[in-house]
Amino acid sequence: MALSWLDEPTVEALRVGLRKVAPELAASTIVTRGLEAGDDPQWSGASAVVDGRVVVKFAWAEPPARRICREARLVEALRAVTPGLPLPVVVVASRDPAMLVTRRVAAIPFFDVRRLIAPADREIAARDIATVLAGLHDPRVLAAVGPLPSPAPPASTEILRSRLGAFLRPDQWEQMAAWCDWADRVLASPGRTVLVHGDFHGDNHLWDAASRRLSLVVDWETAGPGEPEFDLRCLPGDCGIELFLATVVHYERLSGTTLNVDRIMAWHLRTVLGDALWRAEAGVSLPDHRTPPEWVDDLNGRFAALGTFGWGERPAHPTPGFQ
Structure with a gap:
């Protein structure tokens, strides 16, 4: 599957991505963290708490999009190899657009x-x-x-x-x-x-x-x-x-x-x-x-x-x- 990312660092762009990746979340309350435009594409990524129950990581440039996909693969591999590690629980992971949705923990x-x-x-x-x-x-x-x-x-x-x-x-x-x-x-x-x-x-x-x-x-x-x-x-x-x-x-x-x-x-x-x-x-x-x-x-x-x-x-x- 092709790798893609959001068009811009906005809540509306995130909602557009969620409609494709997790449509049940697209209309939910979104509280973002790190949603700031910058000149360096290396750091063009952020996270958000959606519906108070999941955390979504997303990107609007290629480098962080690749890191998100890498993290999704690694977390699933680690869960199989080291089940005792306190790892995030993946709800859904996507390459198009790059997005990682994990269960929020009260911590x-x-x-x-x-x-x-x-x-x-x-x-x-x-x-x-x-x-x-x-x-x-x-x-x-x-x-x-x-x-x-x-x-x-x-x-x-x-x-x-x-x-x-x-x-x-x-x-x-x-x-x-x-x-x-x-x-x-x-x-x-x-x-x-x-x-x-x-x-x-x-x-x-x-x-x-x-x-x-x-x-x-x-x-x-x-x-x-x-x-x-x-x-x-x-x-x-x-x-x-x-x-x-x-x-x-x-x-x-x-x-x-x-x-x-x-x-x-x-x-x-x-x-x-x-x-x-x-x-x-x-x-x-x-x-x-x-x-x-x-x-x-x-x-x-x-x-x-x-x-x-x-x-x-x-x-x-x-x-x-x-x-």
Whole structure:
């Protein structure tokens, strides 16, 4: 079947597509998210809650249309291979136009539930996250789902060194450059290869607010081969160091494999600084409405907490990290 996409980013265009894909939904209430026209066709896609009971992903350009179709195929393949994963339930998937309709779940993003996770809840929350990632990273899963492109890596250290300094305090540039040198050494050799989600941040794992348990993992568009540490790279910032390290412990117990926390932190460094860079250059607010220098200060605190650096130090030659 030919691949197509919506003519424009409007609710009416979405209704036209729904009349073809799921006609019973076409006249329903539609609440959109991310429905904004832009110059880059890579990001010409959005989602909507329709009739309060399903989530529809759709596109108005070819690149996101292909990602939607890829996600639909992958979710169905994963459901067959790893039935224990908390995956979206596909109601209908289409190539003409590209559209993925999944059942809506009464759950909220981790970012909205993390303040509710008390110290007494930490081990359960860590085990929930570790169970999802360890199950996904089983080598048999990648072999079963077949060839996929790898997720795009975060900004390179070369780009960070050359462009991020303009947005930092003068005293932070040397520290940032030292971190980049350290990350280059840590990631110089490749890690093992598994299937990774590719974008496992706090908006993409949804939780039940009452029980504080993980309910659903969404947005599988960029899943593909990568190293396990790449999938944990958002956890130090999203979860805090204590929950992050508890997750590492549970992951290793469940998977029978060892994670390299230095590699996680190297990917974390590149992800955080890369996000700060593109947002600063584009004039887009950082997600927490803070500044790149404040994010660098946060990174310093995380490294210090792990023992990668001493508290408040900015060494020219970073030392090996958490063991």
